[in-house]
Amino acid sequence: MPTVAQSFEQFMQDLELREGENREAQRQERVVFDALRHHLSPRESILSGSYGRNTAIRPLHDIDLFLIFTTDSSGNGKVLQPQEFLERVAQALRKEFRGKQPRLQNRSVNIEFSGTGIGFDVVPAFEDLRQPGIYWIPDMRLGQWIRSNPRKHIAACDEANRKAMQRLKPLIKAIKRWNQLQGKPVPSFLLEVMAYEGIASFQPESHPSVYAQGMAHLFQFMSEHIRADWKDPAGLGPPVNAGVGEGHLQQGQQRLSGASRKAARALELERRVDMPGANELWRELLGTDYPVR
Template sequence: MITFPDAFKKFKSRLELNEKEQTNASKRQKEVRDHLDKAFQIDRSFLTGSYARWTKSKPLKDVDIFFVLGKSEAHYRDKHPEQILSAFHRALADQYGENAVKKQSRSVGVNFGVVVDTEDNTDYRVVSVDAVPALVNGGDYEIPDNVTGKWMGTNPEIHAKKAVEAHQAYGNEWKGLVRMVKYWNQNSRHGEKPIKPSFLIEVMAMQCLHGGWGGSHDRELQAFFATLRDRIHEDWPDPAGLGSPVSDRMDGAMIVRAQNVLDQANRDIATAINLARSGKNIEALKAWRSFFGPKFPLS
């Protein structure tokens, strides 16, 4: 039988990017760029967001790609964000078809029609990407935000630096743990994700996973879920101090629902830990698997 440390180790590595996935992501980045180049002056593009920070969960959905617009597109900055998002949408729908392309509040999603199997595997392929139009603003970027109707400041380098600092302060286990909690958040048994956006989990983890790595995943998860429950109602600003609060999508009703789901999560964790403590190891592994989803190993 697999030991608990090994089960968590295996789970962690299953949520890690592998080479094949990175090759596929780069291929998609180039392909989308080639399409957008026909309609826009694009200076450069890069894979970013949780994908680039190593905090993306599986399956690989909504991988963020920034498309940095050149001088000829600077006029969009004086227009409502809707304009550039609609223009990106048009250009991408021409290539991929209306059904595969979705205009979102800060990006345009492109779905590649990849099937996700019951074990959450995709044969190492990226399911979808979010194409984000971006303008350079000094050392930062501005991206369209159709919810506020304004361009929003952001800085992926600062987010990446903060994630690395948190990771190192936490015995290099921080990113693995963030991926696990994001995987829990998207477990289909919740229906809707209880915490939105999932970047909020990472932002909370930057402040809440302190005091160093204690040595065991179960206890660290127990402590983090307790804090998530206690502090999900708070305001969580952009760690780079540029964008809108990361918690601004959590309205009153969503907070109450998240608190209830997190209460249940805390009970589930206590049950799994107690099962293991009383020697019921197979039951404990099953409890963790049902808690997280199919990527948690039973053997």
């Protein structure tokens, strides 16, 4: 029977993307970029979102593809309204990928590819001519363009991970797996942003698994703070939890509180050297990929 520390190490490794998944994601990114160049002439692309921050988990599904356009891409020298430009992106994808049905989302257009199971959330962006490195992206819910910078999001995640001695990203991936098994009651990016602050107050003990302690700490921190206003790590866009309904926040808080209680019981069993009992509780939280024997 493995220790909790051994089970977590194996579980964290199993969440990592495989080399083949990374190669295929990068290949398809070039395919989508080249396809859109025929119609809208994006000048640059950034693999952003969880993939860009290295917090994506396998199996890999949707990847955020941040496409930077010039103002001429609107066709009339002006930037269109958010929904209009998203519809233009969807139309271009439809022309290039026959049989596909691109789907408009709040800030992106989703297109899925059969065979690989990898899809892309294409996020169109215009660089602010007065502030290089700052980008305007569409928000249909708000009916306006909002500021963003995926490179600052990556930098914020990297810095929090560095301060946590490289433990934060594996913990984020594990909590994302838990969230996935729960039906995703908490938006993925909100989980990440809460983890950046939550990990700062983490002080591990000497005995239980550090990853187990980190999970328990983050579950508790998130359950207590999910209703707070969580600012965009780039300091540009609206709060990360803007637009998340009260019902979703309440459900997320309830699920996180339940996970926090179960994680605390697992830690107590580990302190009593009841590895089978502790591992079974973590398996209940993290699914059958968590090894118990």
